[in-house]
Amino acid sequence: MSQPSEPVKGNILIIDDTPNNVRLLSTLLTNHGYDVRGVINGEIGLRAARSAIPDLILLDISMPQMNGYEVCQSLKSDALTQDVPVIFISAFNEVTDKVKAFEVGGVDYITKPFQWAEVLARVENQLKICLLQKQLQMRNQQLQLEIQERVKVETALQMANEKLQGLANQDGLTGTSNRRHFDEYLQRWWILLTDAGSIALILYDVDFFKAFNDHYGHLEGDRCLQRLVQATQKAIDTIAPPHALLARYGGEEFGVILPQADRDLAQSVAQAIQSHVNMAAIPHQKSTIQDTVTVSLGIACIDFTAAKEPTALIAQADEALYLAKSAGRNRIVHYDAAKNS
Template sequence: MTIKLQNNSDNSIVLSTNPAPQKDIVLKSPDFGFSMTADAAPYTGKGTILLVDDIPENLQLLGDILIRLGYTVRSVTSGKMALKTVRVKQPDIILLDIKMPEMDGYQVCEALKAEPELQHIPVIFISALDDVLDKVKAFSCGGIDYITKPFQVEEVVARIEGPLTIQRQQRQLHEEVKKRREAEEVLYQSRSLLASVLNSSLNGIAAMQAVRRPATGNIEDFRCLVVNPVIARALNRDREELVGKMGFKRFLHQFEIDLFEQFVAVVETGEPIAQDLCLQGQDTFWYHLTAVKLGDGFAVTLQDITDRKSIEVKLQQANQKLEELANLDGLTQIANRRCFDQRIQAEWLRLSREQQPLSLIILDIDAFKAYNDFYGHLAGDDSLRLIAQAIAQTVKRPADMVARFGGEEFVILLPATDSEGAIKVAEDVQSLIAELAIPHKQSPISEMITVSLGIATLIPDTDRNSNLLIGRADEALYQAKDGGRNRYIVASSTN
């Protein structure tokens, strides 16, 4: 297998592969920090990816791997080229570097989101920038994810597969809805057109005539005028048992008990109905039913939407999983920084209207770098999980929040809580962490892990934003560290 870089008229770099005998290919990169062995046999297409990076070597290496995994890849070396390429042919997803000349990744993402026809394209940032503010800025300008270099190929694939899977399912769902609408339009054609498509239609079609009680004129049943094989199968009857016969009412109870009354209303009022029905037996089938008035009766169509319902369930599960991933810290399983940022903004606005206090505690594990250096990162991860769960026990109300702020820092958001209440929570945190008794031989303070805490309380108002509260709590935290650590400091209450 060989890789060539070709210049198109738009100056984009296209990665192409020449056929080669099947063998294992080992790809390594010191820039990306990963290695991967890929089978040389071709893969089927999975989606179109646009890579944006000002370093051609990075584009070539990552693009080659994604191509071998079955993706269609286009690559460009600047933000301006990326926008030009996207406007010509939209990709399914964009992997975007941040540090680029002329136009950085943030500006490219903002430009994409400003154009209605492009703003739906998912953008995942890939950058060596590892600062929390860089990540926050990436999300705030419209990115859906952030991958830090060096990274693993498996991580990149896992991050892009979620959005690509949802897009594929949405296209399938769109096609199903489109087919349903096309089938429903047939229903409004004349009787002659209805008769001509009965036997060839993939949907169930039938026409019913009202049978009225002579004394009152009320509809007591329906007589089947025409019916196609699809509806006959749904009712588990032969067509000969249905056409020209009464007794349609008793068949309806296997769908819904009030369906007969709904059909009567269609005939008497002229208002059509459209709804989904579930038919359960050995297998479960879903149908979309449409009924419209036809003379002194109605015409009905049944469309099998079992596959569509299955897609809807899978799409809902995928969205739920993405929501969890977007709001949970993967290591500690508590809320992440993104979730915290959203919550503090919402509480700031709510409490500014109610003029209630909002308290924030920022805490930091003392000498945690020394802990990691001595005990190892795996032990450090275990400690972070234990401490996160201990902190989570200190909040009881649904509105309270514990989140990982970054690294070994955690935050506790306490709406409608004054300074005294926040101090009580801080003391509870120190007690619970002390009860964990996690050894820390490298700590200059104690033989066990300890934390320093900064506490701030404000009554929000619309003239200021939540950054003021975060800044005060952060300043109090540093005072606690400078004061010897293993303590809490309450920020000044001066507004």
């Protein structure tokens, strides 16, 4: 039974214009498990290197037509062969020759006549370095892929979390913010504005909404609330300050938080909401006020020169809304005006 062959230790290209040197080096390296090709001038060497990329090149310096320095420069300027390590072999033993060899891209230098043990040691050393560099490059590529994959996963996770957070803050029927988000948003701005500024709140609901549901049915009641939100959002987008938040406060009741808004601005926003709801012209035959849907609005505004809790603002707006409904509905009542009247 034949023994399995030893794996090839590396592919080496020898470029030397002295056939005897090529023959001796080829024999030595082949006997030590290397796959060796030999050529006798630089032009052929370049073609051989490009046709089958070697793991290592042994390159003579003193050659006619194209010397070893020129061959090395050509190898290093070609993307196919620029990473192949080159060991110069030469009878020149001057420091300037060795320095130039390294300047043009050589990784090592062997002087003639050869010391065979030295040749083997330097060849083996460069191939080990080359192998380690390839392994490092592959590992770096693998790490880059792993990083890219992790970034993709983390991005997808972040998007999923943001979507879940959005759903957790959203009213399922109207698509606007829900009561949970309303409370969190008001508390956050309350903390931000404690030392300076003011905050306003508008609470409003649909006049005679129970009668609307009883007459048109709950599906039409849901559509009414959705159209109401669309009209309100148009008003907010038109006149409200930055960071205004519309939320479904409960049932047919809605709230608009207006950070850094004073009494006059809150009044203007409330009037815009009332106007846009009227323009929506949602039929309401069971209203005792008019034949389209109307809203009653209560406004409260707190200046943070006085220490209060967010519940105080809500309570004031709620009281103003109650007064608006008690006074005949389809109107705007401001808490301060009602309190002082």
